Structures are given as C-alpha cells and as structure tokens.
Amino acid sequence: MTDAECVDFLEWALPRLHLRWPGFRRVRRQVCRRIDRRRAALGLADIAAYRVLLEASPDEWAELDQLCRVTISRFARDRAVWADLVIDVLPRLARAASVAGRTSVRAWSAGCGAGEEPFTLAIAWELAVAPHWPGIALDVMATDIDDVQLGRAAIGRFPEGTLHELPDDWRRAAFDHVQGDERLRERYRDRVRFARHDVRAVPPDGPFDLVLCRNLAFTYFDEPLQRRVAGAIRAVLRTGGVLVVGVHERVPEGAGGFVQSSRCLYTATGRESSARPVQSVGQPPTKERVMVIADLMSRNVATCKEDDRLEVAARMMWDLDIGCVAVVDDRQHVTGIITDRDICMATYTQGKSPQQIFVREAMAREVFSCLPDDNFAEAEEIMRKRRVRRLPVVDLDGHLVGLISLNDLARESVRQQTRVQKDLTPRDVSATLAAICQPRQPAILPPSA
Numbered sequence: 493m494t495d496a497e498c499v500d501f502l503e504w505a506l507p508r509l510h511l512r513w514p515g516f517r518r519v520r521r522q523v524c525r526r527i528d529r530r531r532a533a534l535g536l537a538d539i540a541a542y543r544v545l546l547e548a549s550p551d552e553w554a555e556l557d558q559l560c561r562v563t564i565s566r567f568a569r570d571r572a573v574w575a576d577l578v579i580d581v582l583p584r585l586a587r588a589a590s591v592a593g594r595t596s597v598r599a600w601s602a603g604c605g606a607g608e609e610p611f612t613l614a615i616a617w618e619l620a621v622a623p624h625w626p627g628i629a630l631d632v633m634a635t636d637i638d639d640v641q642l643g644r645a646a647i648g649r650f651p652e653g654t655l656h657e658l659p660d661d662w663r664r665a666a667f668d669h670v671q672g673d674e675r676l677r678e679r680y681r682d683r684v685r686f687a688r689h690d691v692r693a694v695p696p697d698g699p700f701d702l703v704l705c706r707n708l709a710f711t712y713f714d715e716p717l718q719r720r721v722a723g724a725i726r727a728v729l730r731t732g733g734v735l736v737v738g739v740h741e742r743v744p745e746g747a748g749g750f751v752q753s754s755r756c757l758y759t760a761t762g763r764e765s766s767a768r769p770v771q772s773v774g775q776p777p778t779k780e781r782v783m784v785i786a787d788l789m790s791r792n793v794a795t796c797k798e799d800d801r802l803e804v805a806a807r808m809m810w811d812l813d814i815g816c817v818a819v820v821d822d823r824q825h826v827t828g829i830i831t832d833r834d835i836c837m838a839t840y841t842q843g844k845s846p847q848q849i850f851v852r853e854a855m856a857r858e859v860f861s862c863l864p865d866d867n868f869a870e871a872e873e874i875m876r877k878r879r880v881r882r883l884p885v886v887d888l889d890g891h892l893v894g895l896i897s898l899n900d901l902a903r904e905s906v907r908q909q910t911r912v913q914k915d916l917t918p919r920d921v922s923a924t925l926a927a928i929c930q931p932r933q934p935a936i937l938p939p940s941a
C-alpha cells in the first residue's frame with residue numbers, strides 16, 4: 493500500500509469507527525502495515541478490495557478496530573508530568589484522603605499499555621510519597637483492551653529502552669537486570685491490579701482519586717466519543733480528584749465537570765446534574781446544578797489557637813451562639829476541634845477554671861473534614877462513618893475554608909422539598925443522625941452469662 497493509499501483509506505475508515513485521522517497521522521505506517529497484512533491474509537488484491545469487503549461485512553469493522561490500536565508506551569513517559577504528580581498531586585490526594593479519614597488513594601490507569609504507566613505510579617508512590625504518608629496506601633487499577641498488552645504486564649519484564657525516562661534511583665530501586673531485560677520487583681508489581689476493559693464501555697467502579705487516560709481517548713477518538721469518555725471518567729472520579737491526559741491532549745470543550753489546573757492535569761469540580769431535567773407543561777426546561785458543600789457551608793468559621801485558654805473558645809461560643817470552634821495553626825491548617833462539651837468536661841475533670849486550661853489540653857485532635865466540592869452524600873458519609881455532626885471544610889492544601897454541620901444539611905433538606913431534583917432529603921439526614929447517635933458500646937453492660 494502506498495502512503496497516499498494509506499492516508500486515503502484511513503481518512504475514509506477512521507470516522508466510521510469514531511476515531512480521528514489527525515491522531516493517526518504520525519503512526520499511520522504502523523497501522524497501515526497491519527491493515528495490509530490483514531488484506532493479504534484475506535486473499536484480497538488491494539486496499540480498494542478491502543474497502544469493498546468492509547462495505548459488505550459489518551463484522552470486519554471490529555477486526556479493523558483492533559488493527560488501529562497504538563500500543564507504544566514507556567516508564568515515566570513525559571517526565572515533567574511525573575514531577576508534577578510526585579511533587580504536588582499525589583501528596584495533595586494523600587492529604588485529602590487522610591483528612592477525610594480514608595486509608596487509601598485509588599487510581600485508575602485507563603489504556604495502561606503493558607503496565608509501564610501504572611507501574612511508574614506504583615514506584616513513584618512507594619519511593620516518593622509513601623515515606624511522608626505512611627498511613628495511606630495506593631490502590632492502582634490498570635485496564636487495557638488488548639490481551640497481549642495485559643499478558644506482558646503480567647510477566648513484568650521490559651526492554652531496557654522503555655526505562656530511559658525513569659530517574660536512575662527509581663530504576664535501581666525497582667528493577668533487576670535479568671537476561672537482557674529489566675524485571676520489575678515483585679513488591680511494585682503486586683500494587684497494581686490489571687483487568688481487560690474497553691474505555692468506551694461503562695467504567696470500573698469508583699470512586700477514584702486519580703485517573704490517568706493518556707495517549708488514547710484524547711488522541712485517537714473523535715470529539716463526541718472523547719466527550720463521552722470524559723463524562724464517564726468524571727462519573728467515577730471523586731470531586732477534587734485529578735484526571736491526567738497526555739502532553740499533546742486536552743479534554744474537549746463542553747465535557748463539563750473539570751477545570752484544567754496545568755497542561756496535562758484536570759481537577760474534577762462539582763458535578764453537573766446527570767439527572768434528566770423534568771419539564772413542566774408550559775415552562776422552559778429546568779436544569780438545576782447539583783449542590784456542593786461550598787454552596788452551603790459557613791465561611792466565617794470561628795477559630796482559636798492551641799495555646800489559647802479555654803476561656804477564649806468559650807467566649808466565642810457564647811458570643812456567636814455556636815457549639816464548636818476550629819483550632820488552627822499559623823498557616824490555617826486545622827489541628828483540632830473544640831466543642832462546648834469538651835470545655836465542660838475539661839473544667840469538671842481537671843477541677844480548674846477555663847482561664848487555667850489550654851485549648852490543646854481539651855480539644856479533639858482527630859479531625860475529619862471534607863472538601864468544598866464534595867457533594868452532600870460524600871459529607872454525610874464521613875459524618876456517618878466518623879460519627880461527627882460537624883466537618884471543617886478544607887481546600888486541597890489543607891487550609892480551613894468553612895464548616896458544615898448536620899444542622900445545615902437538615903435545613904437544606906427541608907428547603908429542597910419543593911425542588912424537582914433533590915440533592916438530599918430529610919430521610920437522608922435522619923439516617924445520618926441515627927448512625928451518628930448509635931451508642932459506641934452499651935451504656936450499661938449486660939449481666940455476664
């Protein structure tokens with residue numbers, strides 16, 4: 493097949509597969525060589541005959557779809573992106589997981605090649621992030637449509653050439669040189685779960701904190717399909733989570749639910765409603781945005797310092813008619829929470845006045861928080877799991893930006909009763925309250941048998 497025939501054929505066939513020609517321009521020779529082999533195997537004289545066959549037999553399109561897969565990958569591909577991930581994104585996700593009381597960060601590598609991408613993530617986490625976040629694990633799900641790629645990933649041996657972008661110390665820590673190949677050590681291989689999956693299908697179960705979809709959908713798929721894939725990824729990405737795309741890629745306009753934070757990084761924002769708007773007769777269609785915590789939280793949060801006396805916190809509670817004060821450090825990071833009950837119990841148990849006791853002696857140090865872009869269900873889940881009625885709201889850098897209480901949610905659930913589309917109902921709130929109020933252990937122990 494000549495180059496002109498190749499271009500002509502791809503320009504005709506790719507749009508019928510919802511693929512885009514510009515994505516294939518640079519890799520066309522590799523793809524056309526495969527197509528030519530297929531033509532020859534079918535005993536067809538030339539590419540024109542193959543085109544006739546395609547017109548007549550719908551099943552052949554699935555074969556052609558397979559021939560159009562581009563499988564090139566390498567470890568730490570685009571090093572600058574990995575630097576961003578290691579220095580900024582992964583620590584932020586670890587911090588967000590920690591403040592929400594979770595013990596892992598969940599990542600999905602979609603179109604994972606032979607494992608080069610998810611294994612790089614596992615190595616980066618182990619060597620650069622885990623030492624600072626020992627209580628948070630990384631859970632990586634890696635998917636690809638191609639069984640050959642998945643087979644290579646399972647073996648975990650790679651040609652040396654796929655490692656040249658990997659920092660030397662990572663390479664030394666993670667690989668053994670075995671019979672001309674580089675073998676990934678088991679402890680990194682074990683961190684990644686592989687599965688066969690077509691990124692055009694329903695995504696794996698979320699929520700994920702990080703999704704890598706690089707050099708696949710946003711290069712090779714046509715724009716409507718790119719938007720569909722972006723929507724599916726958004727649906728399984730936690731609000732505040734991050735989507736990583738390739739250096740020559742971007743999420744298409746109108747995909748919704750993302751803000752671009754740097755060249756290859758997109759942060760998942762408050763969701764557009766996926767519920768179909770209900771149209772009343774004679775009224776224009778309504779589309780109510782799904783509300784997020786930032787829409788409801790109190791922004792002027794009363795704060796004090798660990799070195800303040802209880803008297804300071806008590807006075808704030810009295811003056812502002814509130815039941816708790818957030819304790820922050822000089823950088824506005826929350827280090828504790830103090831409630832009216834904590835003050836009463838400290839003065840009672842220590843037999844001292846509030847002027848004599850420091851906040852740090854009475855506050856709760858285990859603080860659970862949520863993000864401004866979390867939806868109500870996410871905040872309620874934390875309240876239920878952690879049995880707390882109030883959550884400080886922190887940004888991705890851990891700075892205090894607000895406070896949300898179960899009372900706020902209860903008031904909003906009543907207000908929403910007249911809305912067509914409800915983000916929460918009084919029933920959700922009462923279920924949360926019931927979970928919070930569950931006794932931790934029976935107040936009176938049953939008589940022993």
Ligand SMILES: C[S@@+](CC[C@H](N)C(=O)[O-])C[C@H]1O[C@@H](n2cnc3c(N)ncnc32)[C@H](O)[C@@H]1O
Nearest residue numbers: 562563564565603605636637638690691706707
């Ligand atoms: C160019 S490689 C990119 C690998 C890696 N993400 C990277 O950036 O280095 C594209 C990968 O996507 C896989 N792929 C192609 N079509 C796919 C599909 N519809 N669903 C899932 N994976 C697909 C290919 O088998 C290949 O492993």
